[in-house]
Amino acid sequence: MSEAQATLDQTRNARARSAAQAAAERVVISPTGVVKYESRGRVVVIGGQEAQWLATRLQAPLRAEVILTDDSDETGVPATAIAGRALRIEGHLGAFTIDLGEPGRHNHQRIHADLVVDLSAEPRIARELPPPGYWQFGCEAPDLDAACLVLDGMVGTFEKPRYFNYDPDICAHARSGQSGCRRCIDACPAEAIVSIGERVEVNPNLCQGGGICATVCPTGAMRYAYPGPGDTAERLRLMLRTYIEAGGTDPVVMFAAESDAAALPATPANVLLLVVEELASVGHELWLAAITWGAGCVLLADGGSVPDRARAALEEQIALCHGLLQGLGYDPAALQTVDTREMPAECAAVAGLPDAASFAATDNKRQLATLALDHLWEASAARVENFPLPERSPYGRIAVDSQRCTLCMSCTSVCPALALSAGDDVPRLVFHESNCVQCGICANACPESAISLKPRLLADPAQRRLAATLHEEPPFCCVQCGKPFATRRVVDNILEKLAGHAMFQTDRARRRLQMCEDCRVVDAVQDSEAMQSGISLKTDQRSDNGQS
Secondary structure: OOHHHHHHHHHHHHHHHHHHHHHHHOOOOOOOOEEEEEEOOEEEEEEOHHHHHHHHHOOOOOEEEEEEOOOOOOOOOOEEEOOOOOEEEEOOOOOEEEEEOOOOOOOOEEEEEOEEEEOOOOOOOOOOOOOOOEEEOOOOOOOHHHHHHHHOOOOEEEEEEOOEEEOHHHOOOEEOOEEOOOHHHHHOOOOOEEEEOOEEEEOOOOOOOOOHHHHHOOOOOEEEOOOOHHHHHHHHHHHHHHHHHOOOOOOEEEEEEHHHHOOOOOOOOOEEEEEEOOHHHOOHHHHHHHHHOOOOEEEEEEOOOOOHHHHHHHHHHHHHHHHHHHHOOOOHHHEEEEEOOOOOOOOOOOOOOOOOOOOOOOOOHHHHHHHHHHHHHHHOOOOOOEEEOOOOOOOEEEEEOOOOOOOOOHHHHHOOOOOEEEOOOOOEEEEOHHHOOOOOHHHHHOOOOOEEEEEEEEOOHHHHOOOEEEEEOOEEEOOOOOOEEEEHHHHHHHHHHOOOOHHHOOHHHHHHOOOOHHHHHHHHHHOHHHHHHHHHHHHHHHHHOOOO
């Protein structure tokens, strides 16, 4: 390509990029709720002499109290000595509770604060993202001027967006006492998410909008709220469509966190920058959508702002996307991470990607991913039926050991994604692979340990949408009326387990176990021996309990 042609392409791409960025800015972001903090200026400074020095220099409306970690006796501000007691800090801006010693003991002391400055050698709140209102400066030559600066103006009412939305109805955390997915809990660097039985709970005051919880959620139960997933997807779609329609070539989409975007160096004219709150707030469904909407490559601009805990989860998402692309026959280099300090001079599109798709943006995570995967499969030369994926992937099948499965259907009652169901008229376990999120609740609920997870993608859309029979047995029919009500194996297991039971020693009683629920009741009422046996058994139980 001649130098003149290259210059012409750059000019055309730059013009197309300007139009694309303007189109993306026209998307109206849906509003979200706000989280409020109230600070009255109560400051607790933890440390030694430096803590007292800092506390004496804070001016109204700030009011300081010192928790001394050494034997310093300098006066001037209220001070409390740790005196060998354990120190525990809970809370957030405007609502910190500091416990010295064990609650209920004679030496326990509780201090309330709005702000905490920690000059200890190790942080007293050891989280990657400590709560708002807590700062740790260390004890070795702490920057006290910086501490004064962060405290300046920290009195009054403060607001931030409510960054998340949560739908417990589709959450795969647990069902009927069986544990399942805990990806959001494990990934949150602020430790703002906890398990509360069959659902999770997010503390909005601790949440700082990292977004990795929404990225790793397999069902979409946890969603980023500002901007919402549908708004971000629509910005991306309009950006690519406008760029292509304006004559731009080889579009490359770059996702960058808001904190890193300002420091980015100049990028080539074919790079379309999409700024998000946090880099970890977007995942594989949006990266794949970008490729199917026409991006020749997706770049994740990493400025080092992603906490380690979230980074590990983000790398899992990258590995999943690479596995999906490779399995479908595409170059995994279509998704790359780039260091913001070492941006490449040129950002080339990857060869062999499909033409742009026309499907609309959606805020449904699974639906957006499915639309993108279907388009990639349709355009693939290989069109493989299925391929394996890395562990912890949100796509896959379950394998059922037919020698163990009794078709008790415990798994169907706990599946949060409706991936498992029972047959209508016959004992049959039916699987809908398009719904399965590999949460593992079904495997944990199976009393026979007959279920195992198999992460993979059933790539053929037509096959993925078909229901598959995992296990089926001939029905066992009631020996009285002929109605099917169980399987032969279930009935045999019941007969075996109740063989020594006092109420099932006669042939008639054992035959009753082979009847449906209706015939069993009728036969028991008509059997005087069974009725008398039941009365005797109850009398014996009451006698054993000491009752008259």
